[in-house]
Amino acid sequence: MKIDRRLLFSFDWILLALILLISLVGLLNIYSAGYSLDNFRQEHLYLKQAQWIVIGLVLMGVITCFDYRFICRYAYVIYAASLFLLALVSLYGYATHGSQRWIILGGFFFQPSELVKLTIVIALAKYFDDHIIGRSYRLRELYIPFLIVVIPFFFILKQPDLGTALILMFLILSITFFIGIEWKSLLLACTGGLILIPLSWLFLKDYQKDRITAFFNPENDPLGSGYHILQSIIAVGSGGIFGKGYLRGSQTQLKFLPVQQTDFVFSVFAEEWGFIGGVILVAMFLILILWCLKIALHSRDLLGMLISFGITMLVFWEVFINVGMVLGMLPVVGIPLPFLSYGGSSMVVLMTAMGLLLNVSMRRFILYP
Amino acid sequence: MAENHGRLNGHEPGKFKDRFKIAFAVVSIMLCILIMRMWHLQVIRGDELRQRSENNSVRLRKIKPLRGLILDTNGQVLVDNQPSFDIIFVPNRNRNINEAAYKLRQLFAARSLTLSADLPPLGKKGWFPPVKLEKNISMEKLAIVETHASDLPGITIDVVPIRQYLNGKMIAHIIGYTGEVSREELKRDMSGDSSIGDITGKDGLEKQLDQYLKGKSGAEQVEVNVLGKEVKVIGKIEPVSGYNVILTIDANLQKAAWEALQDRAGSVVAIDPRDGSVLALASSPAFDPNLFNMGLSADDWDDLSNDASHPMGNRAIAGQYPPGSTYKLIVAAAALEEGLITPDTTFNCNGSFQFGNRTYKCWQKHGHGRVNLHRAIVESCDVYFYNVGKLVGVDKLAEYASRFGLGQPTGIDLPREKSGLVPTRQWKQQRFKEPWQLGETVSISIGQGFNLVTPIQLVNAYASLANGGTVYQPRLVKCIETADGRVLKTFEPQKKGNIGLSEKNIEILKYALWGVVNESGGTGHALMRKEEDVSGKTGTAQVVSRPDDEKHSKAFVSSKHGDHALFVCFAPSDHPEIAVAVIMEHGGHGGSAAAPIARKVIDAYFERKNSAMTKNKPPLTISQRPQAGIYR
Secondary structure, eight states, X not given: OOOOHHHXXXXXXXXXXXXXXXXXXXXXXXXXXXXXXXXXXXXXXHHHHHHHHHHHHHHHHHHHHSOHHHHHTTHHHHHHHHHHHHHHHHHHOEEETTEEEEEEETTEEEOHHHHHHHHHHHXXXXXHHHSOOSSOBOGGGGHHHHHHXXXXXXXXXXXXXXXXXXXXXXXXXXXXXXXXXXXXXXXXXXXXXXXXHHHHHTTSOHHHHXXXXXXXXXXXXXXXXXXXXXXXXXHHHHTXXXXXXXXXXXXXHTTOSTTTTTTTHHHHHHHHHHHHHHHHHHHHHHHHHHHHHHHHHTOSSHHHHHHHHHHHHHHHXXXXXXXXXXXXXXXXXXOOOTTTSOOHHHHHHHHHHHHHHHHHHHTTTOOOO | OGGGOOXXXXXXXXXXXXXXXXXXXXXXXXXXXXXXXXXXXXXXXXXXXXXXXXXXXXXXXXXXXXXXXXXXXXXXXXXXXXXXXXXXXXXXXXXXXXXXXXXXXXXXXXXXXXXXXXXXXXXXXSXXXXXXXXXXXXXXXXXXXXXXXXXXXXXXXXXXXXXXXXXXXXXXXXXXXXXXXXHHHHHHOOSOOOOTTOEEEOSHHHHHTHHHHSOBOEEEEEEEOTTSOEEEEEEEEOOBOOOEEXXXXXXXXXXXXXXXXXXXXXXXXXXXXXXXXXXXXXXXXXXXXXXXXXXXXXHHHHHHHHOTTOTTSOHHHHOOBOOGGGGHHHHHHHXXXXXXXXXXXXXXESSEEEETTEEEEOSSTTOOEEEOHXXXXXXXXXXXXXXXXXXXXXXXXXXXXXXXXXXXXXXOSSSSOOOOBOXXXXXXXXXXXXXXXXXXXXXXXXXXXXXXXXXHHHHHHHHHHHTTSEEEEOBOEEEEEOTTSOEEEEOOOEEEEEOOOOHHHHHHHHHHHHHHHHSTTOTTXXXXXXXXXXXXXXXXXXXXXXXXGGGSOTTTSSTTTSOEEXXXXXXXXXXXXXXXXXXXXXXXXXXXXIHHHHHHHHHHHHHHHHHHHHHTOOOXXXXXXXXXXXXX
């Protein structure tokens, strides 16, 4: 493949630097989260995470080599493949903590629901790029995008993985809002959704219901579901303005928080680095997200714009819901914090997504031949 | 297609610019909300929450569940739980573990006791999780710690259930043992239920049935004071006890089998031919599973695992032995069923058999004279079976051996079962890259050579003849019950196949086995009983192949090289209820070394059965069983 020299000049070094910076903070944080855990099982957590970052960066590099228009020609194929993996999970998946989310892929445990988040964005972008109508969409014109999201949505709900399912909903809402939807249709969809919410209560597992009721009054149930929220709030709050110092968070080091290296990783950070550290981290995310939105704004075509906007929204919603949950503002649903939570699937998929953003960004000046 | 797209495909750029402005605003505002919330928690409520975390007055503590009991077929408890007391140091206001340990040592030293704690190197300052100072302490130490509780800040006593193996060595190989879950086991466990310090089954049924036995951990949240003592329990999730396992084993018969072995190397297996239930399964020498409760020291473990007599191995399922003359049943069955001989076919035995340039001897130096099939089995004439085996051929012999379940694991519910060996031409070619020699067929016809069987395979093969042809999968577990006695799962007898012999041939063979014990000149005459008839077959398996016995002195044939003694039988002969296989390593002749042991087991079985019939005592119900009530 011939590499256009202009591509190198317009490579988005700032985005890459932001990603590396946040990943590095995440790595240091994982080291702390696994620090005192009896050097057992979690022993080499940070080494593994570093390995995921490297694998992710390689994939990111590979993805930037191909024009995203070329990649998106296969958008539906990629989407179908990810659906297939998701179906495999429900048939042969591995279950932990009562939900079946993993399959073994090449010797690694892989979580296809993470991949689906990205493939949905690509499939939606491709669809809207192919079906331009030049005005706002009506509800009945949106049934295919709706199907694209709903099929994996039910697979994921069945696992059950409430968090990821929720993210998918926010994702399609953001994208349809962006592409333009008639106000009447939007209103209709929203009322429909509001009616469905109490209905969906019937389908939730007991532990999910517990989490949601515990969110509203954590003090009532300090041992069960409320325990997470309470301990997380104590951990964050006890960090104070300046934090307790790296590797010195008592909540963290005494293992008051289960799964502190995955979904509750932000509480580890906030306890040890305090309000100042927390603000810096959130600010870094804000800069990253705004920068990504800028990439979307300046992309050369609608396809690039939709891809980058969708990916940006994915990162944004994950950051907002995860941190909101750790801070006790939102119910506990399993959503990883981008670049900080321990986990191979999430890290590798995110890096690939960032590769697509770099891809769009560096080709913003390339006109069609 | 792509070429036709304009920059924004006909969308007004202005509209998207507006939407980007909205997105910028929404993202910024929402992330600012997060920062405001952090301000609220960390700055406004910071001091209060810091206090809460520092007083750490609330701890989450895991409550270990009681493992399920293991009971014998009559409801007698074989494995119970008992409390073990551990000394724990919980870092609190007082984080000086060395000081606490020093105080404890002094208190112990006053009564000339020692604290066997190996303190972790505490290089790093600050926080660390609770440390276990000593496991399973004596009552004396417990009393000291309890009376000096106020002088020992940070020191608490943890009560955890540990296993109590009531029958110790007697049934060790069936039950197995437990221990703390290992690093590898944690890594393999994808369910995420186990954590450091959990107890898990390491061998035997404890391992095989771990998922039923282990139960589910509970948790409690306790408030502790500045000294680290618990003040009150705030919330509690009760642990769920593991399920009880009812075995097919009869503890009395197991005891008889174990005692008959008298610590000599060997094993005894008794099963019910009618459904494959294992009634007794003893392997000697054995280990004491209670040793593992304390956490075995490295030295003790080395002693056990390096012991030349292999006390850890279960000989009944993993000991592989040449079957010796017990294999003649298979040879006879193959020859009869294939129509190669009739019961009246005779061969002349003059004490040896010439094949090629080699001489194969009969155990009876002077020969048995002209014998038919019945007498050949009764007197265990080797020369007769050299002839018959040659007629049948190695591959047909192998086919019949596998019909009887040899050469493959029986599927008994224990880990690490061996499959024995049934040689074929193909096997020899693959294993040794050499063709099969006809002389080797002659050797395997009397159970020497390459053949290997495990005691459980042997007894199962004879049991399938005894029951008229059905090969069962031996089962150890009858059912699984919840802690309150509700039956959760029953294990039905599993048919694996059929030996495929005609009824007539089965009768011929059974009659011959009857003769072995009950006719004069029979090699198993030691087992002749007044009441229930026994049928069986002796075997004497050479350990090292010695084609020329005379070359070696008697001293060479020492304990290391002496023949294995085998005996396998079933009773009563007409309606068999019990089949027993005995293997005594280097025991000598099957008839004299193994048969008396089988007799003790058979006697014990019928003694108990007859006394039960006269007393007509029903088995204990669950409510009458001794419960592990120490905790409840």
